[in-house]
Structures are given as structure tokens and as C-alpha cells.
Amino acid sequence: xxxxxxxxxxxxxxxxxxxxxxKGVAEHVSRERKARNITQEDLARLAGVPVRTIANLxxxxxxxxxxxxxxADALGSAPRGKPDxxxxxxxxxxxxxxxxxxxxxxxxxxxxRDIVLLLGAALDNDRTDTTTxxxxxx
Numbered sequence: 001x002x003x004x005x006x007x008x009x010x011x012x013x014x015x016x017x018x019x020x021x022x023k024g025v026a027e028h029v030s031r032e033r034k035a036r037n038i039t040q041e042d043l044a045r046l047a048g049v050p051v052r053t054i055a056n057l058x059x060x061x062x063x064x065x066x067x068x069x070x071x072a073d074a075l076g077s078a079p080r081g082k083p084d085x086x087x088x089x090x091x092x093x094x095x096x097x098x099x100x101x102x103x104x105x106x107x108x109x110x111x112x113r114d115i116v117l118l119l120g121a122a123l124d125n126d127r128t129d130t131t132t133x134x135x136x137x138x
Contacts, residue, residue, distance in 0.1 A: 009072035014065035022062040029071050030058045036075075046095060047074035 017025065033043050033054075040054040047070040057063050063071070096115075103111060 009076055012072070014068040014072075017065065017068075019062050022065070022068060023060070025068055025072075026057045026061075026063055029068075029075065032075050043071070043074060045099075047071050048098075 012025075014022070014025070033040070038046075040058070041051050044051040044054050047067075049067060049070055053063065053067060057067075057071075100108060100111060
């Protein structure tokens, strides 16, 4: 099966696009979001836009050029298929670092603790699934 090449969004001047062209890009963003199994909420968080913006885009409204830039950049950092370990770590850092830096010092400490606890629980679950022969849950 031949894979369709992804447009190089970094080279596109979204301000130069016509209304219809922006709608076409919006449709592509919507298809990509769905193909990558990214929720509207997750894409909004990645792009730094309100969830309503994604809903509007998917209902046929053409977003502004600045919004398209944010969405394209977000999709550029989101995984396509199963990322290798380096890509997964880069994506995790790219997504979490801006959120982490917005927190107060006290909330940063709590967030780090929560992340460590969640990763520890996931590791324990993975070990249990591996040793008991139970299929892994998605």
C-alpha cells in the first residue's frame, strides 16, 4: 500500500491562501486528526486553541491563517502511527513542557509526582499483563 505524502506545512504561507484553500486545509486537518486517533480536545490542547475552534473547523468553517498555522504545527508534532522511542519522548516533552511551565512551583511539584505515579502504575500493569499472559488493553 502506498503512503500518501504529507504536505510540508512549515513552507505554507497560510495568510496567502484563499477562503476555499483554507477550507481545504481545514478538511485535511480534520482527516489527519481522525486518522491519528487524536480527539478534538487533544488537538486543541496541542495547538493551544479552544476546542470550539476544532469543532467549528470540522463543521465546515474556515479558520484564520494563524489558527491553521497552530493546527499544522500541532499535527507536525503529533505521532503518525507508532512512534519510535525517541519520537515518543520528543512528543511527550513537546506537549507537556509548555503546560508544565505554566504551572506554579507548587503545582509543578504535584504534577511531577502525579506523572511518576501514573508511569509507575502503567509499568506495573504492563508487567502484570506480561507475566499473567493477559492481552494488553489499549
